[in-house]
Amino acid sequence: MNLVQLATFMYPHEAHLAMGKLDAHGIESSLQDELTIQINNFYSNAIGGVKLHVLAEDLDRAKEVLALDYSAEQDEDADQIKETASETNAFQCPNCNSWNVGEPRLKGPFALLSTLLLGFPFPLVSKQSLCFDCHTEFKIR
Ligand SMILES: [Zn+2]
Known part of the structure; x- marks a missing residue:
């Protein structure tokens, strides 16, 4: 079994992300100096970071896998989730279609009285929602 160094990382969590990516493609890997750096992050530069090792025969495929970029697909997924939410979610401002909505803060004599007592x-159950962008109050359907 011949291990070769594939990459180094400043922090253990970065190394674990890469390790998970390799694992998802069926490539076994191991970490070196992970625990030392976990105990004292400032040693990371001194000892050369967290080392990610793979088998020598997996090296080329592991490099390809690490170079894979899924960010475009993730953006598409995020857009789909937003579209689905806009069809089903009632918590959108009817005036400006903003998602930045919530319950208005309690104001007035009742809030003062309850704070004193x-x-x-x-907290009263409020069926009113407030758009924080255009300050429109609207009822939640
Ligand atoms: Zn609005």
Whole structure:
């Protein structure tokens, strides 16, 4: 069994991401100096980082796998999730279609009174939503 160094990483979590990517493609790998750097991150530069090792015969394929870039596909997935959400989610501003909506903060004498009596503003179940972008109040369907 002949191990060769494939890559080095500053932090253990980066090495584990690469290791998971290799594992997903059926390539076995191991880490060296991971625990030393986990105990003291400042040793990482001194000892050359977390080393990712693979079998010599897997080296070329492992390099290809590490070079794979899925970011474009992830952007497509994110767009799909947003489209699905816009069809099903009622929490969107009817005025400007912003997703930056939430419950308005309690105001007025009731909030003051409940803060004085209870120590905190008593949360009422509010069916009103507030758009934080255009300040439109609307009812949640
Ligand atoms: Zn709005």
